[in-house]
Amino acid sequence: MRILCCVKRVPAPGARINVTEDGLAVDAAHLGFTTSPHEECAVEGAVELAERHGGDVTVLTLGSGDAGEQLRYAISVGATHGVLVDAGQDDWDPQRTAAALAEAISELETEAPFDLILFGNESADSGGFQVGIRVARALGRPMVQGIKGIEVSGDGTGEGSVTARREIDGGFEVYELPRPCVLGVKEGLNLPRYPTMKGRLASKKVEILERSSSAAAGGQQRVRLHRPEETVSETVILGHGPEAAPAVVDVLSELGVL
Amino acid sequence: MLLVIVDHDGDTLTEAGREALTFGRTLAERMGVELEAAAIGAAGSGVAEDAGRHGAATVHHATHELLTDYGPDAFGSVVAQMVADLEPDAVLASGTDRGNEFMAHAAARLDAPFVANCRDAVPGEPWSLTRVQWGGSLLEDCTLTAEVPLLTCGLHAVVATPGDEQEPEMEEFHAVLDPADVVTMVRDRVVMEAGVTLPTAPVVCGGGRGVGSADGFAPLEELAALLGGRVGCSRAVTNLGWRPHSDQVGQTGTRIAPEIYIASGISGAIQHWVGAMASKHILAINTDPEANMVVKADWAVIGDLHEVVPAIIAEVSARRAS
Numbered sequence: 001m002r003i004l005c006c007v008k009r010v011p012a013p014g015a016r017i018n019v020t021e022d023g024l025a026v027d028a029a030h031l032g033f034t035t036s037p038h039e040e041c042a043v044e045g046a047v048e049l050a051e052r053h054g055g056d057v058t059v060l061t062l063g064s065g066d067a068g069e070q071l072r073y074a075i076s077v078g079a080t081h082g083v084l085v086d087a088g089q090d091d092w093d094p095q096r097t098a099a100a101l102a103e104a105i106s107e108l109e110t111e112a113p114f115d116l117i118l119f120g121n122e123s124a125d126s127g128g129f130q131v132g133i134r135v136a137r138a139l140g141r142p143m144v145q146g147i148k149g150i151e152v153s154g155d156g157t158g159e160g161s162v163t164a165r166r167e168i169d170g171g172f173e174v175y176e177l178p179r180p181c182v183l184g185v186k187e188g189l190n191l192p193r194y195p196t197m198k199g200r201l202a203s204k205k206v207e208i209l210e211r212s213s214s215a216a217a218g219g220q221q222r223v224r225l226h227r228p229e230e231t232v233s234e235t236v237i238l239g240h241g242p243e244a245a246p247a248v249v250d251v252l253s254e255l256g257v258l
Numbered sequence: 259m260l261l262v263i264v265d266h267d268g269d270t271l272t273e274a275g276r277e278a279l280t281f282g283r284t285l286a287e288r289m290g291v292e293l294e295a296a297a298i299g300a301a302g303s304g305v306a307e308d309a310g311r312h313g314a315a316t317v318h319h320a321t322h323e324l325l326t327d328y329g330p331d332a333f334g335s336v337v338a339q340m341v342a343d344l345e346p347d348a349v350l351a352s353g354t355d356r357g358n359e360f361m362a363h364a365a366a367r368l369d370a371p372f373v374a375n376c377r378d379a380v381p382g383e384p385w386s387l388t389r390v391q392w393g394g395s396l397l398e399d400c401t402l403t404a405e406v407p408l409l410t411c412g413l414h415a416v417v418a419t420p421g422d423e424q425e426p427e428m429e430e431f432h433a434v435l436d437p438a439d440v441v442t443m444v445r446d447r448v449v450m451e452a453g454v455t456l457p458t459a460p461v462v463c464g465g466g467r468g469v470g471s472a473d474g475f476a477p478l479e480e481l482a483a484l485l486g487g488r489v490g491c492s493r494a495v496t497n498l499g500w501r502p503h504s505d506q507v508g509q510t511g512t513r514i515a516p517e518i519y520i521a522s523g524i525s526g527a528i529q530h531w532v533g534a535m536a537s538k539h540i541l542a543i544n545t546d547p548e549a550n551m552v553v554k555a556d557w558a559v560i561g562d563l564h565e566v567v568p569a570i571i572a573e574v575s576a577r578r579a580s
Contacts, residue, residue: 188503
């Protein structure tokens with residue numbers, strides 16, 4: 001099975017997100033970086049499928065040169081190849097991002113299409129909810145979002161189907177897509193593994209394929225980022241330790257949930 | 259005309275559908291155009307009446323023999339056809355998983371921009387939008403240049419309120435679909451649980467890393483059961499394998515909106531907070547009085563959850579017995 005995973009490098013925020021002075025980006029000076037959580041699960045899901053059915057996993061990202069770090073991380077947990085579309089330091093709009101990714105994927109598919117392409121449902125930062133869908137449309141492949149379970153028919157290669165489960169409130173929906181196809185997955189698909197020492201060493205040796213794109217900007221343009229107004233509430237301390245229990249139950253009673 | 263694609267269950271609008279019409283009323287007024295609604299798939303007269311109560315003058319009803327259930331590509335195709343045939347000045351849908359999905363499909367088909375999860379929209383040349391980033395912990399102001407703006411409004415961006423009551427005409431929209439459009443239609447549905455679920459629970463008892471282990475959740479389970487609620491947890495807990503992901507409250511988990519969220523041993527990282535912030539009230543139980551969750555809570559108990567939670571259970575039981 002040949003599987004492609006598209007990932008995005010995003011800041012790893014803790015309790016608060018700050019914005020740069022020009023308002024155009026998250027101030028990442030004191031933050032680490034990570035792979036968007038849904039996509040970490042996409043990588044794990046792809047690696048598990050390749051382990052079960054044979055084949056390999058290519059990870060593709062669009063971002064600054066630093067995003068190579070996220071490709072190497074994916075390789076350290078089992079992906080085989082890494083491809084980086086250099087977008088410089090700017091965060092590209094969704095149409096431009098999708099056009100550049102579709103172009104890169106077409107070039108990676110000169111021999112045969114990937115049997116399965118995985119995206120995260122939405123990126124942790126900009127959350128545009130559309131890049132994977134646009135890419136699928138450009139490639140002429142079926143695509144479903146919100147997936148938390150994947151099974152492939154046969155050995156996952158060539159013609160056949162992919163059964164995908166989507167969580168809804170109190171249950172799930174089942175979709176069946178013909179291959180090749182595209183899925184947008186959500187965290188909860190699996191529990192991503194940690195890299196092994198061997199994996200880390202291997203990831204350092206893999207050559208990352210770099211390319212550029214001349215995709216045109218789309219219709220959405222960022223003006224500034226800002227934090228929503230916070231309603232500052234005074235926290236009422238009901239007490240310390242178990243002695244606070246009666247006060248807690250008073251509150252529950254007042255709210256009518258007792 | 260502003261066209262609002264309304265979320266419905268066949269009989270009435272969903273709360274997200276009513277919110278979209280409420281958001282749409284303000285937007286249509288700003289645009290100086292009529293507000294019309296569109297319902298995709300089997301919908302009864304209750305849907306039209308509900309849409310009328312929320313200000314829609316006309317309800318377009320899209321049906322097709324192949325539209326037997328939800329299908330992202332089929333719904334996207336219908337919206338793209340409505341853009342071509344009804345010639346709206348803009349199209350708005352709810353920022354639900356489905357709304358964002360089919361609007362992105364419509365945008366991809368039309369090769370047009372689409373802006374998800376708007377909190378505010380001001381028409382113009384270009385349009386000025388405010389939208390949700392980082393699950394709601396940041397907002398983005400952006401401009402949109404498009405022939406027909408395609409937007410969704412973020413969940414709870416507005417509170418749904420009735421508008422000038424209309425008696426809308428249900429106008430059939432004859433969608434054109436072929437089998438290729440319904441390849442991605444829902445094939446089967448599996449119901450996992452009946453009754454109260456995490457998104458709808460009136461009480462959520464959440465546990466974080468401070469719970470210490472999978473077994474440590476037993477008292478939280480007991481308290482949740484006593485109060486008719488559900489157990490939730492932080493991302494740290496699901497990553498540690500202590501609870502299933504379906505219990506996770508957060509940006510990449512479930513958004514909860516209970517009457518009260520009792521957050522035990524949870525520091526309150528952004529990832530978790532954006533899933534919990536729609537709670538009407540929050541009670542934090544934490545050993546650290548400076549924890550973000552404590553600072554943001556309405557009430558807090560400073561102490562070890564392993565002592566405090568059993569004491570609350572005992573107190574609830576005692577009061578019920580008396």
